[in-house]
Amino acid sequence: MLDGVKSLAKGMGTTLKALAEPRDTYPYPEKRREYSPRFRGKHMLAKDEEGHELCVGCGLCEAVCPAHAIRVVAAEAPGDEPVSWTSRYAVDYEVDLIRCIFCGMCEEACPTNAVRLTPFNELAAYSREDMIADKEELLRPAIRK
Amino acid sequence: MVKLTIDDQEIAVPSGTLVVDAAAKMGIEVPVYCYHQALGPLGACRMCLVQIEKMPKLQTACTTPVAEGMVVHTGGPAVEKARNGVLEFLLINHPLDCPVCDKGGECFLQDYAFRYGPSAGRFEEPKIQKLKDAPINEFVLIDQERCVLCQRCVRFMEEYVGEPQLMLEGRGVETVVTTVDHQPATSQFTGNIIDLCPVGALLSKPYLHKARPWNIERQESVCTMCPVGCTTLATGRDGRIVRIEGRPIPERSWGWLCDRGRFGYDYAIDPTRVTGSFLEGQPEAAARTTRRVGQWFTEVIAEHGPNSVAFVMGGMHTMEEARQLQRFATRAVGTSRLAISRDVPGYLPRALNGTFQDIESSDAIVLVGVDPYEAIPVVHLRLRERQKALPGMRLYGVAPRSLTRDTLPVNSLLTHVGEEAALLAAALRLAAGDHPAVRALGEAAVASHIDQEQLTGLSAALLESEQLTLLWDGQEPEVESVLVALATVRGDKPTRVLPTWGPSNWRGFELAGFPARIEALTEVLEDAKAGKIQMLVLWGCDLLREYPDQQLVRDAYAKVPFLVAEGLFPPSEAERFHAIVPQAGPGEVMGTYVNMEARLQIANPSVQPPGQARPTKTYVTAWAHALNQTFRDEEDWDPYDESGDLLPMQPLEQAIKPLTAALAVKEGQFELVTGVLVIENGIPSAILKPRKPEYPGRISVPDAEALGIADYGVVRISKNDHEIEVPVSVDPAMTPGRVYVPLGMASMPVNAVGTGWVEVIRLEEVHSA
Numbered sequence: 001m002l003d004g005v006k007s008l009a010k011g012m013g014t015t016l017k018a019l020a021e022p023r024d025t026y027p028y029p030e031k032r033r034e035y036s037p038r039f040r041g042k043h044m045l046a047k048d049e050e051g052h053e054l055c056v057g058c059g060l061c062e063a064v065c066p067a068h069a070i071r072v073v074a075a076e077a078p079g080d081e082p083v084s085w086t087s088r089y090a091v092d093y094e095v096d097l098i099r100c101i102f103c104g105m106c107e108e109a110c111p112t113n114a115v116r117l118t119p120f121n122e123l124a125a126y127s128r129e130d131m132i133a134d135k136e137e138l139l140r141p142a143i144r145k
Numbered sequence: 146m147v148k149l150t151i152d153d154q155e156i157a158v159p160s161g162t163l164v165v166d167a168a169a170k171m172g173i174e175v176p177v178y179c180y181h182q183a184l185g186p187l188g189a190c191r192m193c194l195v196q197i198e199k200m201p202k203l204q205t206a207c208t209t210p211v212a213e214g215m216v217v218h219t220g221g222p223a224v225e226k227a228r229n230g231v232l233e234f235l236l237i238n239h240p241l242d243c244p245v246c247d248k249g250g251e252c253f254l255q256d257y258a259f260r261y262g263p264s265a266g267r268f269e270e271p272k273i274q275k276l277k278d279a280p281i282n283e284f285v286l287i288d289q290e291r292c293v294l295c296q297r298c299v300r301f302m303e304e305y306v307g308e309p310q311l312m313l314e315g316r317g318v319e320t321v322v323t324t325v326d327h328q329p330a331t332s333q334f335t336g337n338i339i340d341l342c343p344v345g346a347l348l349s350k351p352y353l354h355k356a357r358p359w360n361i362e363r364q365e366s367v368c369t370m371c372p373v374g375c376t377t378l379a380t381g382r383d384g385r386i387v388r389i390e391g392r393p394i395p396e397r398s399w400g401w402l403c404d405r406g407r408f409g410y411d412y413a414i415d416p417t418r419v420t421g422s423f424l425e426g427q428p429e430a431a432a433r434t435t436r437r438v439g440q441w442f443t444e445v446i447a448e449h450g451p452n453s454v455a456f457v458m459g460g461m462h463t464m465e466e467a468r469q470l471q472r473f474a475t476r477a478v479g480t481s482r483l484a485i486s487r488d489v490p491g492y493l494p495r496a497l498n499g500t501f502q503d504i505e506s507s508d509a510i511v512l513v514g515v516d517p518y519e520a521i522p523v524v525h526l527r528l529r530e531r532q533k534a535l536p537g538m539r540l541y542g543v544a545p546r547s548l549t550r551d552t553l554p555v556n557s558l559l560t561h562v563g564e565e566a567a568l569l570a571a572a573l574r575l576a577a578g579d580h581p582a583v584r585a586l587g588e589a590a591v592a593s594h595i596d597q598e599q600l601t602g603l604s605a606a607l608l609e610s611e612q613l614t615l616l617w618d619g620q621e622p623e624v625e626s627v628l629v630a631l632a633t634v635r636g637d638k639p640t641r642v643l644p645t646w647g648p649s650n651w652r653g654f655e656l657a658g659f660p661a662r663i664e665a666l667t668e669v670l671e672d673a674k675a676g677k678i679q680m681l682v683l684w685g686c687d688l689l690r691e692y693p694d695q696q697l698v699r700d701a702y703a704k705v706p707f708l709v710a711e712g713l714f715p716p717s718e719a720e721r722f723h724a725i726v727p728q729a730g731p732g733e734v735m736g737t738y739v740n741m742e743a744r745l746q747i748a749n750p751s752v753q754p755p756g757q758a759r760p761t762k763t764y765v766t767a768w769a770h771a772l773n774q775t776f777r778d779e780e781d782w783d784p785y786d787e788s789g790d791l792l793p794m795q796p797l798e799q800a801i802k803p804l805t806a807a808l809a810v811k812e813g814q815f816e817l818v819t820g821v822l823v824i825e826n827g828i829p830s831a832i833l834k835p836r837k838p839e840y841p842g843r844i845s846v847p848d849a850e851a852l853g854i855a856d857y858g859v860v861r862i863s864k865n866d867h868e869i870e871v872p873v874s875v876d877p878a879m880t881p882g883r884v885y886v887p888l889g890m891a892s893m894p895v896n897a898v899g900t901g902w903v904e905v906i907r908l909e910e911v912h913s914a
Contacts, residue, residue, distance in 0.1 A: 058244035059357040073383075074354045087278065088245040088354045111244040 374740025420756025439771025460685020463736020491619025499641025
């Protein structure tokens with residue numbers, strides 16, 4: 001019996017000691033952790049200072065992607081209105097965020113530095129379709145609150 | 146044979162071989178931009194520098210012929226330094242736009258720069274700006290910045306095709322490839338320069354930015370636009386064919402294509418294509434349509450017997466599909482009424498059928514009726530190549546119109562329509578009149594005024610040449626007898642004929658068991674007209690447009706209670722048909738096509754058939770089921786059984802029939818001349834639309850003046866109460882008194898009028914405001 005009381009006190013001691021220590025967990029989502037700027041989260045497509053898309057639809061990200069998560073369809077810019085900085089642009093750019101393994105190879109392969117992985121990592125949706133990020137979505141990168 | 150050593154390996158090659166080709170034979174690749182075997186040496190790009198012992202400096206492998214005891218090193222420090230320097234120079238003004246370049250990934254500049262080039266350039270000044278994506282014509286774009294000035298395109302157009310429409314302009318670094326006078330290139334072979342360009346300077350406009358080499362799949366395919374059956378590579382992407390490239394076959398074909406075959410692939414996504422089933426003119430579910438047609442088969446066979454069903458094969462089907470339909474028709478239905486849709490009445494026995502290799506070794510070639518440039522463009526290039534290799538080659542044309550062109554001078558003998566056979570027979574009589582085979586042809590007179598010297602020349606070409614090849618368009622059926630007689634007279638000296646008519650796979654349909662002679666089709670139509678046929682099944686063909694006598698087809702259709710059509714496009718007067726089912730076309734099914742050489746060529750599918758389109762087997766299996774039979778595809782039928790890829794030769798057993806007299810000349814009337822114009826072969830294409838002639842008919846200068854037509858106009862051609870309206874252009878090459886209309890155009894069905902003598906009057910063109 002004495003042994004029982006002893007071990008109880010020891011256990012409580014550990015607990016009480018830990019109460020005073022700084023916490024390892026965060027009260028998510030009220031408080032969020034800071035990530036390194038190099039964190040590989042959700043993708044974004046960048047634009048240049050004049051608002052032209054940097055992506056030219058070369059498809060190198062699609063080729064290099066080990067998870068086959070990217071689909072690019074390129075086309076010639078319609079009329080005189082350039083979409084990207086050159087006459088070629090991506091009509092469709094889709095990233096399947098369920099397939100994506102966030103390896104960052106697309107970012108590395110991109111010759112125009114258009115596709116970048118942001119620190120945004122709050123990826124959740126109710127359907128699989130919602131997890132496919134299309135071009136519209138990627139051009140407006142999500143910002144954490 | 147010359148013995149030499151390349152990279153420590155000995156090889157013996159024929160004298161005159163270039164070092165680069167000798168190396169290629171051993172599997173040693175010497176990098177090269179400007180050299181192409183079909184074009185010959187130039188030595189412009191300096192990429193192929195190799196070291197040859199006892200020669201003080203590096204030599205270009207593409208201009209140096211081999212010599213006895215030569216020792217060549219294709220590697221080593223000197224060669225590598227030279228290549229590195231050449232590439233550094235080439236890249237000085239080359240833009241860094243590989244990510245947006247369609248060639249990126251299959252580009253020789255990329256490959257060689259990666260393998261032999263410097264890792265960085267030392268040139269820091271700004272690059273020279275030139276034209277980007279400028280059109281050469283409707284199909285080809287040029288990016289002058291990317292050009293390495295290898296001149297392959299310029300030389301191909303100038304020397305090989307003979308239509309010098311591209312040129313180098315400017316000096317030094319300002320040199321650019323451009324069109325002559327900055328006018329669009331009009332040749333029908335311009336697409337080939339896209340294949341020839343080793344870098345991304347010449348681009349296909351319809352394919353621009355469509356795909357990248359690593360996310361497409363190229364399938365080995367065969368062009369079905371004309372009976373030449375060029376070998377192609379079809380690029381499929383996202384369920385559509387987006388590009389056709391030439392596929393060279395070693396020792397046999399350079400892989401050239403005409404623009405018709407290269408850019409005409411978009412018929413598969415044409416809005417007029419049938420992708421669903423139609424029952425009594427209304428769209429209907431595929432299963433219901435198939436079931437109803439199956440019911441008709443059952444009812445018709447039960448009521449009128451199996452022979453009241455007839456099948457006509459045509460279109461761009463594979464030989465296997467033809468075999469499946471033939472088996473269904475003969476085994477499941479049990480009919481003997483089979484035919485192939487034909488637009489010309491001629492037939493060529495297999496025994497006389499030649500190959501393109503025969504052209505390459507012939508010392509005399511006779512074109513009978515056919516204009517190769519218009520009907521079978523790639524053969525035109527082969528003829529030119531032969532004429533260049535053998536300048537004294539005898540090349541004669543026997544046709545109702547002049548066949549000579551700037552690019553291919555032909556001794557043209559003008560006949561009246563339907564008189565080719567008589568003229569050839571007259572030429573035979575001249576030198577071998579006593580031969581029984583020639584006497585069997587009779588003594589049909591020739592009404593055309595032929596220069597005696599020309600006729601003697603033709604006679605000599607036919608009989609004295611060591612090897613003779615004829616190209617025949619099949620419009621004049623009696624030529625068959627003359628050809629048989631000619632082969633008999635010539636005996637052991639090879640006489641070969643290339644049949645240039647469609648459907649492009651008719652030889653395959655014949656092998657599958659359909660009778661190829663037009664008499665079979667005429668009999669089917671006559672029987673239908675007589676009410677003996679209750680159900681007519683047209684497989685891929687449009688008889689109203691194709692069969693030479695449109696009125697007979699119309700009469701036959703009117704008497705058939707059940708008209709069923711399968712095809713890529715709705716047949717003419719589609720409302721007459723009781724059922725239309727969609728076809729899975731070339732590029733969508735796997736199968737064999739037999740070209741005009743009687744050569745079997747396999748085509749692999751690149752994409753899925755659109756909509757409800759299904760291959761033939763789907764339909765015949767369902768209908769066999771409706772007839773309470775099981776359709777078995779497995780049978781002991783293998784077209785590759787006999788020998789290689791050419792159909793087995795057969796002995797020449799055809800009888801020689803005496804020729805009939807030609808139609809009498811009618812004063813004051815026009816002669817209607819027809820021929821195949823492959824760009825207007827009835828298969829729609831949005832890409833080719835700007836190239837299709839707006840005024841496809843042709844009329845001579847004096848006739849145009851008499852009719853009051855300046856350059857273009859519309860005429861009405863009539864004969865025996867049938868008439869067609871034809872937009873014509875004035876052609877200086879046309880003979881007065883003749884009017885030319887291409888075969889098989891739906892808007893001006895020349896088969897409604899028929900050949901021979903016709904009335905021509907001018908119509909006022911109505912210009913809507």
